[in-house]
Amino acid sequence: MALTAHEIASFVKWRLTPVRYMGRMRYIRPHHLFKAPRPQSPVGLEVEQHGYATGPVRTGAELEELKQTFLPRSPERKPDGLKAPFVNLSRSEDFTVDNPLCRLAFSREVFDVALDYFGGRLRLDSLQVLYSFPDDGVMKESQKWHLDYGDSRSLHCVMYLTDVVDDAGGPFVFIDKQASKRVGRGLTIRRIPDDQLVVESGHAEQKTIYGEAGSSVWIDPAACYHYGSRCKTPRVAVFVTFNSDAPFVAPVPLVRDNAAKIAEVGKKLRPDLDPKIFDRLLGF
Ligand SMILES: O=C(O)CCC(=O)C(=O)O
Numbered sequence: 549m550a551l552t553a554h555e556i557a558s559f560v561k562w563r564l565t566p567v568r569y570m571g572r573m574r575y576i577r578p579h580h581l582f583k584a585p586r587p588q589s590p591v592g593l594e595v596e597q598h599g600y601a602t603g604p605v606r607t608g609a610e611l612e613e614l615k616q617t618f619l620p621r622s623p624e625r626k627p628d629g630l631k632a633p634f635v636n637l638s639r640s641e642d643f644t645v646d647n648p649l650c651r652l653a654f655s656r657e658v659f660d661v662a663l664d665y666f667g668g669r670l671r672l673d674s675l676q677v678l679y680s681f682p683d684d685g686v687m688k689e690s691q692k693w694h695l696d697y698g699d700s701r702s703l704h705c706v707m708y709l710t711d712v713v714d715d716a717g718g719p720f721v722f723i724d725k726q727a728s729k730r731v732g733r734g735l736t737i738r739r740i741p742d743d744q745l746v747v748e749s750g751h752a753e754q755k756t757i758y759g760e761a762g763s764s765v766w767i768d769p770a771a772c773y774h775y776g777s778r779c780k781t782p783r784v785a786v787f788v789t790f791n792s793d794a795p796f797v798a799p800v801p802l803v804r805d806n807a808a809k810i811a812e813v814g815k816k817l818r819p820d821l822d823p824k825i826f827d828r829l830l831g832f
């Protein structure tokens with residue numbers, strides 16, 4: 549089968565890693581001549597060293613509010629032609645000071661770790677609540693081993709809103725930064741089958757994040773090979789994602805379209821921080 553011009557263009561743009569990398573050029577400014585400061589906090593250092601760390605926990609009223617806001621938005625059926633194993637449940641109307649997703653993202657336990665990990669030079673990539681559909685037997689892209697190529701340094705806080713206490717719950721699974729370096733990057737963005745990952749990583753330990761609703765993990769998805777959402781029962785998880793201030797790709801449309809609103813929410817929720825941080829976080 550011959551490829552169409554569109555398919556070739558799409559391959560070059562999305563699958564060739566050097567082309568992805570060049571996406572960074574549009575964000576380069578004079579300050580990029582100097583490296584961002586290294587992390588200083590224990591959690592920032594841990595993520596820097598191993599590519600992951602235990603994340604914050606939400607319980608009680610805060611967890612209930614997260615669940616009550618997002619779980620009722622669970623779709624009844626899978627949209628036709630959906631390529632990803634999940635849909636995002638967050639919307640423009642969520643970007644307010646009393647919304648539990650914003651309160652979590654800008655909390656000390658989340659935002660201060662992100663600030664530290666990027667040495668203060670970071671962009672908000674996405675604020676999502678992913679609803680993953682039970683597996684239909686066909687493995688979708690992010691259900692296979694991969695690295696994210698949004699940036700060379702990236703940070704997810706992944707907090708489950710459903711209990712993920714066994715494999716049926718669709719846990720997030722990864723190998724650490726050192727093992728991921730053994731696998732290497734390649735010229736194209738790779739989606740690696742399980743048996744091959746085992747060999748290429750030198751039988752590295754695979755870390756499976758089981759946890760009750762409200763538990764979370766920090767992960768640099770650009771540094772650690774990972775997969776998730778191989779679920780038998782629906783899984784709902786918050787994904788707060790930060791990139792550096794010179795990412796390979798622009799933030800997701802929901803963040804781009806609401807950038808001014810999100811910056812204002814950040815400033816209101818965190819009067820203890822310099823307001824300029826939030827302007828830069830949203831690309832102003
Ligand atoms: O579904 C998950 O747990 C992981 C998703 C993921 O890795 C991605 O979308 O890049």
Ligand SMILES: [Fe+2]
Nearest residue numbers: 690695696769
């Ligand atoms: Fe990923």
